[in-house]
Amino acid sequence: MSDADNHVIPAPVAATIPAMIATADAADGGGGNRPRSRFREALPRLDFKLALGLFLTVSIVVFALVGRFFTQDPRFYQNPTFEPPTVAHLLGTNNLGADVLAQLAEGANGSLLVGLTAGVIAVVLSLFFGIVAGYLGGYVDEVLSLVTNIMLVIPGLPLVIVIASYMETRSMAVIALILGITSWAGAAIVLRLQAKSLRNRDYVAAARVAGERTHRIILVEILPNLLPLLAAMFLSAVVLAILSEAGLSYLGLGPSGAITWGTMLNQASQHNAFQVGAWWWFVPPGLLIALLGCGLSLINFSIDETINPKLRSAPDAVRSVRRAEKEAKKAQRLSASMGNTTRNDMHKETP
Amino acid sequence: MKYYLRRVVFYLITLWGAVSLNFLLPRMMPGDARSIFIDKMMRRGGEITPAMTKSIDVIFGAEDASLWEQYLRYWGNLFKGDLGVSVTKFPAPVTELIGAALPWTLTLVGLATALSFILGVAIGAFAGWKRGTAADALIPAMTLLQSLPYFWLALIFISVFSVGLGIFPIIGGYSLRDFPGGPEASWEFIGSAFYHGLLPAITIVIASVGGWVLGMRNMMVSTLSEDYVVTAEAKGLRRSRIFFWYAVRNAALPSIAGFGISLGFVVAGAIVMEQVFTYPGVGKLMINAVQDKDFALMQGVFLVITVTVLAANFIMDMIYGLIDPRARSNV
Numbered sequence: 001m002s003d004a005d006n007h008v009i010p011a012p013v014a015a016t017i018p019a020m021i022a023t024a025d026a027a028d029g030g031g032g033n034r035p036r037s038r039f040r041e042a043l044p045r046l047d048f049k050l051a052l053g054l055f056l057t058v059s060i061v062v063f064a065l066v067g068r069f070f071t072q073d074p075r076f077y078q079n080p081t082f083e084p085p086t087v088a089h090l091l092g093t094n095n096l097g098a099d100v101l102a103q104l105a106e107g108a109n110g111s112l113l114v115g116l117t118a119g120v121i122a123v124v125l126s127l128f129f130g131i132v133a134g135y136l137g138g139y140v141d142e143v144l145s146l147v148t149n150i151m152l153v154i155p156g157l158p159l160v161i162v163i164a165s166y167m168e169t170r171s172m173a174v175i176a177l178i179l180g181i182t183s184w185a186g187a188a189i190v191l192r193l194q195a196k197s198l199r200n201r202d203y204v205a206a207a208r209v210a211g212e213r214t215h216r217i218i219l220v221e222i223l224p225n226l227l228p229l230l231a232a233m234f235l236s237a238v239v240l241a242i243l244s245e246a247g248l249s250y251l252g253l254g255p256s257g258a259i260t261w262g263t264m265l266n267q268a269s270q271h272n273a274f275q276v277g278a279w280w281w282f283v284p285p286g287l288l289i290a291l292l293g294c295g296l297s298l299i300n301f302s303i304d305e306t307i308n309p310k311l312r313s314a315p316d317a318v319r320s321v322r323r324a325e326k327e328a329k330k331a332q333r334l335s336a337s338m339g340n341t342t343r344n345d346m347h348k349e350t351p
Numbered sequence: 352m353k354y355y356l357r358r359v360v361f362y363l364i365t366l367w368g369a370v371s372l373n374f375l376l377p378r379m380m381p382g383d384a385r386s387i388f389i390d391k392m393m394r395r396g397g398e399i400t401p402a403m404t405k406s407i408d409v410i411f412g413a414e415d416a417s418l419w420e421q422y423l424r425y426w427g428n429l430f431k432g433d434l435g436v437s438v439t440k441f442p443a444p445v446t447e448l449i450g451a452a453l454p455w456t457l458t459l460v461g462l463a464t465a466l467s468f469i470l471g472v473a474i475g476a477f478a479g480w481k482r483g484t485a486a487d488a489l490i491p492a493m494t495l496l497q498s499l500p501y502f503w504l505a506l507i508f509i510s511v512f513s514v515g516l517g518i519f520p521i522i523g524g525y526s527l528r529d530f531p532g533g534p535e536a537s538w539e540f541i542g543s544a545f546y547h548g549l550l551p552a553i554t555i556v557i558a559s560v561g562g563w564v565l566g567m568r569n570m571m572v573s574t575l576s577e578d579y580v581v582t583a584e585a586k587g588l589r590r591s592r593i594f595f596w597y598a599v600r601n602a603a604l605p606s607i608a609g610f611g612i613s614l615g616f617v618v619a620g621a622i623v624m625e626q627v628f629t630y631p632g633v634g635k636l637m638i639n640a641v642q643d644k645d646f647a648l649m650q651g652v653f654l655v656i657t658v659t660v661l662a663a664n665f666i667m668d669m670i671y672g673l674i675d676p677r678a679r680s681n682v
Contacts, residue, residue, distance in 0.1 A: 293498020
């Protein structure tokens with residue numbers, strides 16, 4: 001199947017392809033005498049993009065964790081209904097009189113929980129299908145790759161819709177499970193290629209010759225080299241799950257009885273918030289989804305830059321060339337304008 | 352040749368897997384989906400006609416048949432083009448309903464995706480070429496676009512442009528007032544359909560362009576630091592020649608390879624978006640079926656969406672084999 005997989009790579013992961021080779025190289029040729037500096041090397045460098053991403057993500061997570069202590073009970077329905085933002089209700093109230101800010105905090109909890117759970121499930125499955133297939137090769141590889149490729153081309157959300165619609169009630173855990181088991185294939189393909197390249201490295205061969213068990217080689221020798229890649233995959237799985245949950249909930253197929261950003265949007269649209277312009281109700285949930293997704297993707301981008309150093313060194317090189325050109329020009333101009341005076345000075349000095 | 356053969360075999364297996372999944376899903380669900388479904392129909396006050404029984408058998412399987420018999424019968428029906436009968440729009444066959452909805456989605460999603468792809472690759476190529484300049488500011492902007500929920504964007508657009516400013520129609524795929532008899536083959540109708548499709552198309556383009564830009568930009572940056580690009584620069588080739596024939600040509604390959612797969616994501620987003628615009632496509636059809644528990648229709652739409660995405664992937668694979676010799680030789 002090797003030919004098949006090389007080019008069936010989803011766009012979100014496509015960017016990491018050259019990275020894969022880079023990781024392997026870095027892991028191999030990076031010296032590696034001092035584990036601490038290697039560890040630090042593996043961490044993304046703090047720049048504007050990463051700072052923005054961390055800021056957005058951390059703020060939303062903090063909001064989800066502590067928001068409930070500063071807001072009303074999200075299911076307290078005794079406030080005036082459909083009220084625009086006031087001091088008492090910073091984001092107004094909805095059609096039932098619940099405080100929108102309180103619901104937003106509760107929804108952040110729900111959405112993050114679904115996203116994280118689905119992300120963990122997706123990464124674990126992609127680890128199994130990717131690394132086991134790539135490392136073992138042969139028959140196992142053929143079968144696991146086939147399953148992966150089938151899962152990859154079957155569109156995820158329609159499948160989730162079909163599964164969800166057969167269930168009368170859906171808990172948050174079930175939704176997360178469904179989203180997790182339908183979204184691991186893209187990551188598995190990248191991991192498989194990675195594992196295939198890593199298994200032929202000398203240190204893995206050495207471990208094999210030393211009689212290490214297969215699962216130990218996978219867990220101890222191969223997995224640590226894939227950590228940055230796994231982190232990136234986990235984050236994109238979380239984003240995808242949160243977006244899918246929102247879509248599902250909007251269609252009325254989300255977790256029953258729970259408050260997530262998706263169910264808030266579902267409520268808002270069912271009660272015509274969009275037609276009457278109740279922006280305080282429908283803008284914040286969607287915006288938070290977008291901002292969280294943006295934050296996580298920016299972190300991902302920085303991880304990509306760590307995995308694939310070219311992504312960082314190339315723009316840096318261009319920048320430094322430009323700076324050097326500018327400085328050279330400045331120096332030239334300076335010397336041109338200074339030229340006469342210095343010569344005069346020198347004339348004065350010579351006698 | 353071996354490449355093409357392998358791809359054909361792979362897609363045949365995948366097709367078989369998808370159809371079998373479609374067959375198994377209703378039968379794997381916890382609880383007795385069949386009796387729940389019949390109860391629901393009875394409660395709604397309808398009686399179960401023979402045609403409906405046949406439709407129920409198609410999805411859930413006849414009560415007396417073994418799973419294997421059901422499976423064979425399922426394939427038999429499929430080859431006859433029989434996907435059962437819709438319960439809500441009784442007695443319309445599922446295939447007929449899907450046939451009426453499919454052109455809408457194919458045109459809208461197809462054109463919007465093609466546009467988004469071209470736009471995204473162009474912007475990405477430019478951003479990669481201008482790496483290390485102000486063009487890098489595109490990255491945070493694009494990650495934000497990429498993370499927008501399609502349906503939310505659609506709702507906002509309707510709220511602003513259709514309800515607020517009144518520039519665009521609120522619902523539908525064409526003007527029901529001007530064309531009460533349904534779709535017809537006239538320029539006026541095409542105009543009306545175009546006008547109604549504009550806002551949905553813009554939504555798809557805006558929500559999906561970010562992924563293309565980011566992927567292409569990163570590939571472009573990596574490609575531009577390859578030795579052969581440096582060599583080309585050292586030879587003193589024209590900048591435009593390096594840009595198009597050395598960088599873009601190679602950097603675009605993963606984007607093209609990923610086109611089919613991303614189509615799956617776009618289709619998913621478009622399904623939810625069609626609901627927002629009440630667009631007469633398969634997404635809306637599927638959601639209606641889900642809400643009315645019209646399982647035959649829902650399974651049928653799922654099958655058609657899956658097969659369509661598979662077909663798109665297959666075509667892209669064939670094209671990819673043509674343009675990238677490595678894919679062919681690496682069998």
